[in-house]
Amino acid sequence: MAISQSVTSMTGFAAARGAQGPWSWTWELRSVNGKGLDLRLRVPDWISGLEAALRARLAKALARGNVTLNLRLQAEDAGGHLRINPAHLDDVLNAIAEVEARAMARGLSLAPARPGDVLSVRGVLETAGGDEDTGALKEALCADFEEVLADFVAMRRSEGAALHALLDGHLSDIARLTDAAATAAEGRRADAAQALQDSLARVMDGAAGADPARVAQELAMIAVKAEVTEEIGRLRAHVDAARDLLASGAPVGRKLDFLTQEFNREANTLCAKAQSSALTAIGLELKVAVDQMREQVQNVE
Numbered sequence: 001m002a003i004s005q006s007v008t009s010m011t012g013f014a015a016a017r018g019a020q021g022p023w024s025w026t027w028e029l030r031s032v033n034g035k036g037l038d039l040r041l042r043v044p045d046w047i048s049g050l051e052a053a054l055r056a057r058l059a060k061a062l063a064r065g066n067v068t069l070n071l072r073l074q075a076e077d078a079g080g081h082l083r084i085n086p087a088h089l090d091d092v093l094n095a096i097a098e099v100e101a102r103a104m105a106r107g108l109s110l111a112p113a114r115p116g117d118v119l120s121v122r123g124v125l126e127t128a129g130g131d132e133d134t135g136a137l138k139e140a141l142c143a144d145f146e147e148v149l150a151d152f153v154a155m156r157r158s159e160g161a162a163l164h165a166l167l168d169g170h171l172s173d174i175a176r177l178t179d180a181a182a183t184a185a186e187g188r189r190a191d192a193a194q195a196l197q198d199s200l201a202r203v204m205d206g207a208a209g210a211d212p213a214r215v216a217q218e219l220a221m222i223a224v225k226a227e228v229t230e231e232i233g234r235l236r237a238h239v240d241a242a243r244d245l246l247a248s249g250a251p252v253g254r255k256l257d258f259l260t261q262e263f264n265r266e267a268n269t270l271c272a273k274a275q276s277s278a279l280t281a282i283g284l285e286l287k288v289a290v291d292q293m294r295e296q297v298q299n300v301e
Helices: 050-061 086-105 115-119 135-187 189-206 212-225 229-246 253-273 277-297
Strands: 012-020 023-032 037-042 065-075 082-084 125-127
Touching: 012 135, 023 135, 037 050, 050 065, 050 135, 086 115, 135 229, 135 253, 135 277, 229 253, 253 277
Parallel strands: 037 065
Antiparallel strands: 012 023, 023 065, 082 125
């Protein structure tokens, strides 16, 4: 079966650097498995609208995964000096005074604030020119992020191509083992029939007055309960459904996870009904193949 590259992994990474004017920045975008889409962005909050714009781009490009985006931004000041933002400093000092007053009202003694503590508050110390309009910077960052996101998506698709190959291999194993189970079940049919006849003879010999028709009916019900034709049919149907999902080109991780649960249910039933060492061995091998497939499915978007 030819393997397309329609499956996307939830695992990915991309990093890049950029610059414009006095600003330089570093992107780092990574993701791991997740039940849904969880976006965690660490970007400068003083650039109006930046986080919302980046979040919208990520939500449009991705369907699932725990995604973390870090943006580190630096400015090279032409004058080579820093300056205090007086308005922001006043706000911080007023806040400190209020905290101290409330503490004293409750009889609490606080350690005095040190200048370094005040200067470390965001916005108090800034580079010259920090009051410039951030609109142009936001546009430059958003434009640069497009390439970062494209690289990130490409890596997830590359990982997905490898996942597709693994999943296709597991499905081939499951299909092979299902056929082997069908052959083993057919091979035990004659032995099962003879065993039922022997059981019927023993019951009739040891139970005087027993109704032969009733005993035969009970034995027939036991034989039906040991039949695995339906399980084999469902296993084959699940294999076809999984291959259709892999070829669909859509995010299919959730559906594949559900299918692996169905695979496992049928494999368990097959083992429970086996009544032969050959069929039991196949059922156990089938369970291993299903478990390996489910482990890989957890990575699919």
